[in-house]
Amino acid sequence: MLLHPMQLSKIVFCLSLGIRSPYILHHGLVQVRTEPGGGLIQAYKILLSRRPRFEFQLVLAGQFGFGSDQIRREADDLVNSGRIIFCR
Numbered sequence: 001m002l003l004h005p006m007q008l009s010k011i012v013f014c015l016s017l018g019i020r021s022p023y024i025l026h027h028g029l030v031q032v033r034t035e036p037g038g039g040l041i042q043a044y045k046i047l048l049s050r051r052p053r054f055e056f057q058l059v060l061a062g063q064f065g066f067g068s069d070q071i072r073r074e075a076d077d078l079v080n081s082g083r084i085i086f087c088r
Helices: 005-017 040-050 068-074 076-080
Strands: 023-027 057-061 084-087
Touching: 040 057, 040 076, 068 076, 076 084
Parallel strands: 023 057, 057 084
Antiparallel strands: none
């Protein structure tokens, strides 16, 4: 199978960040007043507790805002296991 150079560069970029397919992407400011602080990470944790073999990673792409340290601490176990990826 031949890949277009743009496809190949996208694959290499994602792999360099630890992102693998399939994934759920949230793009936006990471802060407690909005998503994902508003419940996206909690919903993802509930989903994983009900479906431990759920294959999708949660990729949060965006700048860190107010309260992002708290959000990252709450997600720490899933970050360490590769289930959640923070990209700035």
